[in-house]
Amino acid sequence: MTDDAQELIGDYRYGFHDPENSTIRFDKGLSEQVVRDISELKNEPKWMTDIRVKAYRHFVERVMPEWGNCSLLNMIDFENVTYFLRSSDKTEKSWDDVPDDIKNTFNRLGIPEAEQKWLGGVTAQYESEAVYHSIREDLEEQGVIFLDMDSGLKQYPDIIKKYFGTVVPHSDNKFSALNTAVWSGGSFLYIPKGVSVEMPVQAYFRINAKNMGQFERTLIIADEGSTVHYVEGCTAPNYSTDSLHSAVVELIAMEGAKIRYSTVQNWSSNVYNLVTKRAIAHKNATIEWVDGNIGSKLTMKYPSVLLKGEGAHAEVISVAYAGNGQHQDTGAKVHHLASNTTSNILSKSISKNGGRSSYRGLLQVTPKSTGCRSKVVCDALILDEHSRSDTYPTMEIGNSTSDLEHEASVSKVSSDQLFYLMSRGFTEDEAMGLIVNGFFEPFTRELPMEYAVELNKLIELEMEGSIG
């Protein structure tokens, strides 16, 4: 890594990178031919190629968003991105068969160990495609389908055709169009009726190559009365040039189903993280987004829920940490499209060393949705005078029987709290770390324990030297 890159990145524990041993690497740049080539290489059905091409044309026509951090967005050079890179010829079911260099990467990230201990299934994606995939036999026997998206398309084309792009259409925004055009990898998860997946299933996304674009596509369908917890983690190495991560995640919770989708995003601070995540909740279904954003240069991510069925519920808990050179533009959107639907949004952010965190949210109640209730709470901490925190909430209320609340506050760490802890023997750094961990506690308590411990460690690392 160059000195410039080191300065830019700071201390980032996943910043190592392995030599690139790609089997197929496309030239940089995007064109209709690149889109067709990706589809041909994957031997996809014609309908998928057509969707990709249509999405590409929309991407070209669609202007960049005129809100958010426009100056950073306009710095993205789409011609300097590699849109497809295959590191392994096939998706393995055993860690032993994964190529050594990739296996080493995931070993260093602790994935195989985690799988043995507490996971129901794992997908590990390296660059554009999954390199490893497994699911516990008992879940497979119950009819749970957990595949990487490419295999899902090959093995279950009818299901994919039925649901692909129904939650996030390609025309939704410029980056959903880009993802639909060049998607590769991601997870396909189907939980049959009444099946409850007790242990979380996990996907791990890793960008290793320089100027790489990762465009995974995830589709999760929880059939009636089923439950599942899906966890994803993301890292990338440190380079002095930028990478692009533009995923699309679609969740569909049928009647009475429950999906919890947890993310701990820890991309290195040269990654643009522009993700569209949206869920549909049918009658009495529950969607929970638990979203942690620690890394990246610019994150624009607003997990959304369309509450389509009566009695559906949405829960969004998100935390963001914005350090030097980072802008975490995150939030949540909940559309109450049916009566008696409820939602809770809790957002917490910390800005430090000139970082900027923004909450951007939308709460909508349509005129025919009666008896809806929602509560939004945003709390922000600013740790120094160079940092910034913004709140841009929107409430659109079209029905008089709905009850909605929003509250937000921005403050610094209370000197009384610091004084109290220091009078009990903690150093100022330790006291600050404790207060910040406490601030994030509503988020960490919703994560599996291993993730919560990891997140606390990450925050402690990020907080080092934050005093004075």
Add this chain to the structure above:
Amino acid sequence: MNYQQMAIPPRSEHLWRYTPWPRIHPSSIDEVPIAADVIFSLEGRESFETIPQAADNFDDIARSFLHATGSSCHRMVISEQSDPIHINARASGHIAVGHLELEVKDSAVVFIHISGEPEWVGLHITGKIHPNAHLSFGFINELDSNSKFLRCEDWTVERDAELEHATLSVGGFRCKSDMRTTLNGTGASIRQSITVNAIGARHDDEHVEIQHLHGHTYSNLVMNSACGGSSHFIGTGLLTITEGADKSDASQVFRNLLLSEKARAEAIPELEVLADDVSAAHGAASAPIDRNQMHYLMSRGLNPQEAQSMIVHGFLLNAFSNLTNKCLIEEMRTRLTVHLECELRR
């Protein structure tokens, strides 16, 4: 840049999301129509001077348009303490535009009552509160229920000066207000309250921007709206605390009371904080009338209309609770009470 050189703002700008510029413009958007003057008259011994308008250096399309349609500006300098000043702004005809400039060097109470039956009226008010001065300002919109109304205000509050700003918006068919205040000195403060009674098919869009440029500045914004019929209320607020404006205290609360099935309300209270040692908070709530409150009042003999009116009255009055000047509070409350009683008798 003059109006005709300006690009039409996109709806992605939250200022124009719910009331796009073409919907508030009086005619075709490329046009700068000929406008009559709003007639300003005064009760009391103060007087206006009429001055030419300053050069158009606005980067905002509404202000630039008002500049292009207006011809002159009424200016008032308040140099010493006086009785409350009542300014009647009367608009008539097809299109009417008025410009008013206030400069306050002492303590003053000023009310503006706008009324009339124009198809379209535009009003641009600029004000400067000098160091240590205090202005209590009440704005009462009692326009005809068929009028379109565009209102822009720009206030500068200097060191240790105070502005108390109250709005009662009960008139007009489609109203768009854009009120901006700059706290331009240490110790400057603003308390702002906006009360909107949206009935029938009224569309009322109130936008407030408050910029804390210096430390130890204070702002407090309360916006209460009651929405009945098929009305649509939009409240947007942007509080900005700039870098270095430490010890600033900024808060905003938006409350919407929804009275009918077809009424709509949007609340967008935004915060941009670039300093660390500040207190900044906002809250927003929307709800129907509490059934328990209705039940309580009706069990004491009030019919449903009277009970609802009483609750709405109390709710809207509450918006003025952050103000301190008794004369301002009294006048605003009286106007609101008269308006609600007239409405109840209809």
